Amino acid sequence: MANPSSDSIDVTYVADLARLKLSAEETATFQKQLGDVLGYVSQLKEVDVSKVSLLGDADLENRLRTDEVRASLPVAEALANAPKQENNLFVVPKIVE
Amino acid sequence: METTSLTIPELRQKLSSGAIRPREVVDQLAARIAAVDPKVKAYLHVDAEKARAAADSANPALPLGGVPIAVKDVINVKGDPCTCASKILEGYVAPYDATVIAKLREAGAILFGRTNMDEFAMGSSTENSSWGPTHNPWDLDRIPGGSSGGSAAAVAGHEAFVALWTDTGGSIRQPAALCSCVGLKPTYGRVSRYGLTAFASSLDQIGTFSKTVEEAALLLEIIAGHDTRDNTSVNRSVPKYAASLGMGVKGLRLGVPKEYFIAGIDPEVEKAVRAAIDAYRGQGAEIVEVSLPHTQYAVAVYYIIATAEASANLARFDGVRYGRRAKNPKDILDLYRRTRAEGFGAEVKRRIILGTYVLSSGYYDAYYNRAQKVRHLIADDFRQAFKKCDALLTPTSPTPAFKLGERTQDPLQMYLADIFTIAVNLAGICGVSIPCGFTSGKLPIGLQIIGPKWGEETMLRVAHAYEQATPWHKEKPPL
Numbered sequence: 001m002a003n004p005s006s007d008s009i010d011v012t013y014v015a016d017l018a019r020l021k022l023s024a025e026e027t028a029t030f031q032k033q034l035g036d037v038l039g040y041v042s043q044l045k046e047v048d049v050s051k052v053s054l055l056g057d058a059d060l061e062n063r064l065r066t067d068e069v070r071a072s073l074p075v076a077e078a079l080a081n082a083p084k085q086e087n088n089l090f091v092v093p094k095i096v097e
Numbered sequence: 098m099e100t101t102s103l104t105i106p107e108l109r110q111k112l113s114s115g116a117i118r119p120r121e122v123v124d125q126l127a128a129r130i131a132a133v134d135p136k137v138k139a140y141l142h143v144d145a146e147k148a149r150a151a152a153d154s155a156n157p158a159l160p161l162g163g164v165p166i167a168v169k170d171v172i173n174v175k176g177d178p179c180t181c182a183s184k185i186l187e188g189y190v191a192p193y194d195a196t197v198i199a200k201l202r203e204a205g206a207i208l209f210g211r212t213n214m215d216e217f218a219m220g221s222s223t224e225n226s227s228w229g230p231t232h233n234p235w236d237l238d239r240i241p242g243g244s245s246g247g248s249a250a251a252v253a254g255h256e257a258f259v260a261l262w263t264d265t266g267g268s269i270r271q272p273a274a275l276c277s278c279v280g281l282k283p284t285y286g287r288v289s290r291y292g293l294t295a296f297a298s299s300l301d302q303i304g305t306f307s308k309t310v311e312e313a314a315l316l317l318e319i320i321a322g323h324d325t326r327d328n329t330s331v332n333r334s335v336p337k338y339a340a341s342l343g344m345g346v347k348g349l350r351l352g353v354p355k356e357y358f359i360a361g362i363d364p365e366v367e368k369a370v371r372a373a374i375d376a377y378r379g380q381g382a383e384i385v386e387v388s389l390p391h392t393q394y395a396v397a398v399y400y401i402i403a404t405a406e407a408s409a410n411l412a413r414f415d416g417v418r419y420g421r422r423a424k425n426p427k428d429i430l431d432l433y434r435r436t437r438a439e440g441f442g443a444e445v446k447r448r449i450i451l452g453t454y455v456l457s458s459g460y461y462d463a464y465y466n467r468a469q470k471v472r473h474l475i476a477d478d479f480r481q482a483f484k485k486c487d488a489l490l491t492p493t494s495p496t497p498a499f500k501l502g503e504r505t506q507d508p509l510q511m512y513l514a515d516i517f518t519i520a521v522n523l524a525g526i527c528g529v530s531i532p533c534g535f536t537s538g539k540l541p542i543g544l545q546i547i548g549p550k551w552g553e554e555t556m557l558r559v560a561h562a563y564e565q566a567t568p569w570h571k572e573k574p575p576l
Contacts, residue, residue, distance in 0.1 A: 009454050018408060018453040019415070020446055021434035029443075034451055036509050041397040041464070049470035056473035063328050077192045083422035090417050093426050 009034050101129045101255045102573065105164055105312045108258060112157045112164075119152035119163030123207065126165055130210070130256050133576045138231050139241075139251035141170050142178055142211040151207045159205030160319060166201060167257035169248050170211040171218055172303065173292040174198050177208070181294050182226040183216045185440025186420045195292020196327065197261060197303055197320045204319050212260060213247030216442045217411065218268055218296045220244050221514040224505055225444045232501070233276060234574035235541055239498040242272030242514075245306070249276040252306045253541075254576055259316060260306040265297050266399050267493075267518025269304045270530035274493035274543020277532040277569065279560070281305045281313040284550050285525035286331035288317075289324030297406035298329075300399075300522040309570055310531060310561040314338035317553065333551065341554045342561040347381035349559065352486030356392035357517055363496045369534035369542040370492045373563060377490065380562055385486050389478040394471050395520040396512055401455050401468035402523070407445075408452030414440065447508060476524040483549040488559045491517055493530040493543035517545060527553050531560045532569035541569075 011031045015022045022030070075088050084091040100108060100122050111117045127145040134140055148165060155163035168174060171181045173191035175198075180186040198208065215225035223231045223246030231246045233239040234254035241250040248260035249272035262269045264282040273280025282304045290301055305316045318339065323332040353374060358367060378384050416422035416436030423439055426432035441449070455464035482489065495516055504511045521528040526549055533544035544563065548556030564570055 009450075011450060014450050014454045014457065015446075017457060018449050019412075019430070019433040019437055020441070020449060021438040022446070026443070026446065030447055030450060033447065033508050034454075037400060037451060037512075040509055041401055041468075044394055044397050044401075044467050044471055047391070047394060047467075047471050047474065049467060049474070052470040052473050054466055054469055056469075056476065065325070073192055080192060081189050081419035083416060083420070092417055093429050093432055095429050 009038060100125050103258070104309050105161070105258060105307070105315060108164060109162075112162065119155040119157070119207065120149055122163065123148045123152045123165055123209065126209065126256070133234075133254055134256060136232060136237055136576065137234055137250050137254050137256065138229060139212055139247040139254065139256055140167075140210050141180065141182065141213050141228055141247070143209070144177070148207050148209045155207060156205050160315075161201065162205030163207065164205070165207045165209035165258060167210045167212050167248060167251050167260040168198070168208060169214055169245055169260065169262045171214060171263055171294045172198060172261060173294070174208050177211065179211070179294065180227075181217045182214045182228060183440065183442070183445070184227045184421060185414045185437070189420050193292065196289035196324045198292065200320050201261070210251075210257065212245070212251050212257070215244035215246070216445050217294070217407070218244040218263060218265055219407070219444050219448055221267070221271060221511050222499075222504065223247060223272075224501065225442055227442055230501055233498045234576055235277065235539060236498065239500055239540070240275070242275035242494070242498065244268040246272045248306045249273055249278055249280065252276070252278045252308060253574055255573065259312055261320070262304055262306055263293060263296075264302055264304050264522065265300045266403060266522050267515040269306065270493050270518045270528055270543070270545060271515060273306060273530040274545070275498040275541060277541030277572065277574075279307045279310055279313050279532075279570070280530045281317065282521065282528050283317060283321065283553060284527045286329055287321050287527070287551075287553070289322070289327040289330045291324055291326040295410040297403040298410065299406060300403055302522070310529070310557055310564050311339055311342055313529065314342060314557050336554050338554055338557055341558050344558055345380060346377055346559055346562045349488070349555070350383045350385055350486040351377055351559065352385050352387035352482055352489045354387050354389045354392065354482065354489055354491060356389050357491040361495060362492060363536075365536040366492050366494070366496065366542050370490070370544055373533045373544045374490055376563060376566060380566065387482040387485055387489070389475075389482055389520070391471065391475045391478050392520060395475055395523060396516055398468045398471050398475065398523060399515070399519045400451070400512055401464050402472060404448040404452030405456050405465050406452070408449045408456065411445070411449055444508070472523045475520050479520075479524045479526055479549065488552065488556050489547040491545045491547065493517060493545040497536050497540035497542060521547055526550050527556055529556055529560050531564055533563070533567070534569060
């Protein structure tokens, strides 16, 4: 298990995982602010959770239904908000050359 | 006849007797908004013409026939914008109705206006809206609370009769307290979340803002219930919540958790809440002290779980299927990175990064899994407390409304504004904030009443008993 400390977050690396481009200024600000927040949440280390199950006592049950075709959003409406579309498809930049 | 100050039952009576027509009600509301909203800035979008057309075909015989209702800009209403106060959804038009919206339409309501909020409901002051902050109707230099600040300000400023909102960590109750209205967060699973743009799926719940407890009860009856489109909504009958109001609190046991009266709470807030507790004792309730020993960890748990869930939920905003897309991307990664950089505001970015971090390899056990376990301990604290009492009484917010800009540079201070409301979301139980007085500077103070899972009937009955015995809910801000 990693041993988190208040300065262990690498904002540039995590922002890349989250597909977020940050300016140098944002990176510096977030590094400081998130360090403070992680310092604050590190108080959870003092709680004894050795007897607690990860799932708790969730009282929800699986809900099963028959697999049948139902009315859904027409293609034209589903595409209506797309920034770019063609031939009933979303268009994105080329991924494979 | 002036109608904007009426409650829903009063308005319904005037509509069904024909004393006023639905169109006149819409006209008066539009006029009130035109007069005060340039100062308050509660609304992001108002389509009065559409509302007038709906008013002309309204059926006053229906439970909400002809009653205009405002909706937070995070719930999808077919044909309306739904931006979540984010630039990433600028220009988005909802292609379908959320289940709660379909239910309101069926009940005859007129959907009127979209209210301002913190971007993607992330914030406690409505200052994180991409379209600028909402102002507190009681003091325009102060925040209305958040994230549902626009809704609370609209109801408090009589720019809306009632409003539909969401509550993830206190987003209904905290602004209700700061604006002097009634904010109800139902039990997790009571109301369908289908059509609500997700922030933190295990915490989000749709609720109501209103001037009175009776209105909250009437609205909950309409929006609650199982929905096959939301598998976390629970198949359980919906009580007639309004029917048990008026039964008083004699014989009920009301718990006061000692951990909610801590150093740092504003003395005037504490005094008002203690006076409310005394008022309940005077009405025949038995007041018992209880303990919720893990209270101090709630904010830390919340900012791990809520950001983790948000980082996953907001991955869908990638510039491909809806909303903004960055111009001239050089490849798909550039498209994702720049679209999200341009579209999200600072607080949303901050939370996505924190959430991604606490779920990342090497850290999820130390942060996310540990937070989940402490969350179960918090839920268990409430289960133990409710063995000794029927409902809990606490302050809703440790302080009255703070000034605009006061906490924007210090996210941690901002997060602590939710210290008394967050545990209710973590435990999945219900809570309501009702007005319980004003500070010497005439800023509203809220009393939070917390009920166990499915405890809305008793909780609302407790809220109603205090409301009916006090004058606070009748006061109107000096706009």
